[in-house]
Amino acid sequence: MWCETMSSAERMGALMRGERPDRVPVIPFIFGHTALVCGQPLARAFDDAEESFRCQVLAAEMYGYDGGPLYAYASAGGWEFGGDVEFPAKKYSGATVVTRTPIQNEDDVYTLPVPEDITKAGALPIALGLARKQAEHGMPVTLQIGSPLTWAGSVIGEERMMVWLIKKPELVHIVLDKVSQFLIKVAEHYTKEFGAEKLMAFHGAATESNMLISPKQFETFVLPYLQRINSRVLDLGVTSFFIHICGEQNKNLKFWQQVPVTRQTVMSFGREVELATAMEMFPEQIIAGNVDPTIIQESRAEEVLRQAKECIEVAKYHKGGYILMAGCDVPPQAPPVNVFQMVKAAREFGRY
Amino acid sequence: MLDEATILERLSRAVMDGDEDAATQAANDAVGAGMDPQRAIMEGLAAGMAEMGRLYEEGECYVPELMVSSEALYAGLAILRPLVVQSASGAIDRGVAVIGAVQGDIHDIGKNLVKMMLEVSGLAVHDLGRDVEMDAFIDECMKVKADLLCLSALMTTTIIAIKDYLPVFKAKLPGTKIMIGGAPLNQRLADEWGADGYGENAMEAARVAIRLLEG
Structure with a gap:
């Protein structure tokens, strides 16, 4: 009978060093779900650093997956720049959402301040609280540094920003500049507090999807700011990145190739980007993906296992390394047995 | 006086260019020329929007372009639509729709595009906005005698609401098609x-809606 020969930390360590682990690592992408399987309200994953960390550690131990805790949320930016958010307390709420954007009109763009003290801005106190727990336990310390257009959408309001991309592009650039200044300040703070060698810098890129914007708009409004932020983060000495390229982004991939990253970079993809395509475009980086989160929520365990096996068969021997992962955030109420199928698939079909 | 073909072309072009001022001007010219307002809407403004929809489906334009086109469309509609009820031909009346993003979901760009395409297709649309609870959909559908109910969810975490809502709606709203x-x-x-129908994008949603209501 085959037995795992590495702990999760050893497995992820081997992957990051470019060595082959005992099996394909698994990061299921179940942030909110971890609170529910620990019997906590969903909001605890987002509003309480101690509880969020505890639930993520316990869920990883229960399922046997390899990713450590992190703190990030898709609608980041709005709260940090002075807007309001609502933690997921209502039925069907899945994540923190912005209920009032800091920008309401064109004049607000010019007066929008970049928060002086990043440690007090929006969710940063919670994120830093979780980061300190990561550091205490010798885990990689994660920090959210974008992506800048997704942050700008939370600051401006997605719908307003879509119109401004055409009618008032200069206003979007001003906000992107302020967001980039802020994110660089965040990276500088984390580097000072934790040390660059401990950090893993995270981008969640959702608004960049080609379901919303064109590749040309990506080139104009996204690429320069990603390059600016990542260049500065690299200058600080950070060597590890985690980039979630959310949804349909096939036409953006050639631009993502131009974003400065290291070999120790995990690039995770949604169902819309074929793993084979991702492997070809990013041969040196670690590819992660892309089990359909809707399947994990809605289908039978056998279907999840089948799809996870398919992903492993495609990407297991990727030169840069491979992590089995859901294509996006798994619904918090997903059946636990379905979530476990990813670990089961890695153990059965992902052995090296 | 401008001929009708020229005005229709200008209405259509204004929508495609996302030019609100040009749409307003062309709509005023349509009124000044005594055109049937319904024809100006359908063969001018809506034709331009349909062309933008075709370009979107072919990957030639994206949501920002659709949104500025919709602003131009609504600028023209603001002038022409009030005149439709007074016109001899009458409006195309394809039915009444209720639309909203389900509880927990605050994303409404896609929902707003569907609303627009339904409106230009001749439906009266009642928009409940976003983060809409189940009972609010039921109450509105009963109040306006909806022929069609459109439910939107963008997030993997909120589609569960649709799954829960559907059997209740099917039981309580037997005369309403649900997309x-x-x-x-x-x-x-x-x-x-x-569900009675599904639309992968706003353009397909409008086509499916018409098929459901006319089928």
């Missing part, structure tokens, strides 16, 4: 959950 849409959804889920 669903949003990035994580697909035809298979629509069939499994008992």
Whole structure:
């Protein structure tokens, strides 16, 4: 009978060093779900650093997956720049959402301040609280540094920003500049507090999807700011990145190739980007993906296992390394047995 | 005086260019020329929007372009639509729709595009906005005697609401066709959950809506 020969930390360590682990690592992408399987309200994953960390550690131990805790949320930016958010307390709420954007009109763009003290801005106190727990336990310390257009959408309001991309592009650039200044300040703070060698810098890129914007708009409004932020983060000495390229982004991939990253970079993809395509475009980086989160929520365990096996068969021997992962955030109420199928698939079909 | 073909072309072009001022001017010219306002809407403004929809489906334009086109469309509609009820030909009346993003979901770009395409297709649309609870949909559908109910969810975490809502709506709103849409959804889920229709994008949603209501 085959037995795992590495702990999760050893497995992820081997992957990051470019060595082959005992099996394909698994990061299921179940942030909110971890609170529910620990019997906590969903909001605890987002509003309480101690509880969020505890639930993520316990869920990883229960399922046997390899990713450590992190703190990030898709609608980041709005709260940090002075807007309001609502933690997921209502039925069907899945994540923190912005209920009032800091920008309401064109004049607000010019007066929008970049928060002086990043440690007090929006969710940063919670994120830093979780980061300190990561550091205490010798885990990689994660920090959210974008992506800048997704942050700008939370600051401006997605719908307003879509119109401004055409009618008032200069206003979007001003906000992107302020967001980039802020994110660089965040990276500088984390580097000072934790040390660059401990950090893993995270981008969640959702608004960049080609379901919303064109590749040309990506080139104009996204690429320069990603390059600016990542260049500065690299200058600080950070060597590890985690980039979630959310949804349909096939036409953006050639631009993502131009974003400065290291070999120790995990690039995770949604169902819309074929793993084979991702492997070809990013041969040196670690590819992660892309089990359909809707399947994990809605289908039978056998279907999840089948799809996870398919992903492993495609990407297991990727030169840069491979992590089995859901294509996006798994619904918090997903059946636990379905979530476990990813670990089961890695153990059965992902052995090296 | 401008001929009608020229005015229709200008209405259509204004929408495609996302030019609100040009749409307003062309709509005023249509009124000044005594054109049938319904014809100006359908063969001018809506034709331009339909062309933008075609370009979107072919990957030639994206949501920002659709949104500025919709602003121009609504600028023209603001002038022409009030005149339709007074015109001899009358409006195309394809039915009454209620639309909203389900509880927990605050994303409404896609929902707003569907609303616009339904309006230009001749439906009266009642928009409940976003983060809409189940009972609010039921109350509105009963109040306006909706022929069609459109449910939107963008997030993988909120599509569950649609699954829960559907059997209740089917029981309480027997005369209302129900459509669903949003990035994580697909035809298979629509069939499994008992929706009458699914639209992958706003343009398809309008086509499916018309088919459901005329079928």
